[in-house]
Amino acid sequence: MAIEKVRNHLAQWHVEHKIQELEESSATVELAAQALGCEPERIAKSLSFLVNDGAVLIVAAGDAKIDNAKFKAVFGTKAKMLARDDVEKMIGHDVGGVCPFGVNEGVAIYLDDSLKRFTTVFPACGSSNSAIEVTISELEAYTPYKEWVDVCKGWND
Numbered sequence: 001m002a003i004e005k006v007r008n009h010l011a012q013w014h015v016e017h018k019i020q021e022l023e024e025s026s027a028t029v030e031l032a033a034q035a036l037g038c039e040p041e042r043i044a045k046s047l048s049f050l051v052n053d054g055a056v057l058i059v060a061a062g063d064a065k066i067d068n069a070k071f072k073a074v075f076g077t078k079a080k081m082l083a084r085d086d087v088e089k090m091i092g093h094d095v096g097g098v099c100p101f102g103v104n105e106g107v108a109i110y111l112d113d114s115l116k117r118f119t120t121v122f123p124a125c126g127s128s129n130s131a132i133e134v135t136i137s138e139l140e141a142y143t144p145y146k147e148w149v150d151v152c153k154g155w156n157d
Contacts, residue, residue, distance in 0.1 A: 002093040002126030005102035010125075010132070013142060019125045019132050027096030027128035029062040036122055036131055041155065043131075044115060044123040044139065046098040048082040048091050051075050055082065055090040055107045059100050059123065059143070061114035064152035071151045079151075096128035100143040109145040114155040116148075 003019070010016040026032035033040040043062035048055060049071075056075070058066070071079040088094040092104035100109045100123060115121055115136060122131045123139070134142065 002088075002097055002102070003130055004126075005092060006099060006126035006130075009102035010142060013138075015132070015138075015142070019130055021127075022129045022131070025096070025128050026124060026131055032122065032124070032131060033062065035129075036133075038122060042118055042121050044121040046100055046123065048087050048098060049075075050080050050082055050086075051077055051108070055104070057091065057098070057100055057103065057107055057109045058112055058149070058151060059109065059115065059139070059145075060112035060152050061118070061121070061155050064112060064114035064155040067151060067153035070153070074149050074151055093124075093126050094128070097124050097126045097130065099124040099126055100139075100145065102126060109143055110147060110149045110151075111139065111143065111145050112152050113148060113150045114152045115139070117155075 007016045022035045024035040029043045032043045041063035047058045
């Protein structure tokens with residue numbers, strides 16, 4: 001089960017006990033914000049893309065949308081989201097619980113600049129009813145990310 005992979009991953013920093021398992025679904029930004037009682041933009045959504053036959057995860061603020069021109073400038077290709085049926089197989093978590101913790105080997109993870117405006121954010125934890133509140137520096141520490149990128153729009157207009 002993916003939440004157990006996340007729990008094991010976060011145990012390296014002794015923070016697995018901070019995972020919140022919710023009564024309600026947190027599968028979308030809106031549902032997660034409602035269940036957690038926070039602003040939707042503070043949900044750190046993880047978006048799955050196919051780049052050069054490999055999986056790429058972009059972690060962005062809940063109110064950010066992928067900017068196709070920025071994405072192409074960074075990755076050299078058009079933004080193509082993974083098909084729903086490929087997400088769990090390629091990322092290691094199913095749609096609704098995708099997060100940057102405990103992902104499959106070879107998944108390239110990037111953090112989007114849209115997150116930097118918050119003190120804390122709420123990424124999912126491998127299931128459609130889980131989340132953890134982390135600071136930006138904790139997100140950096142717990143995530144094997146490659147780099148910060150600017151591939152989103154709609155959040156700083």
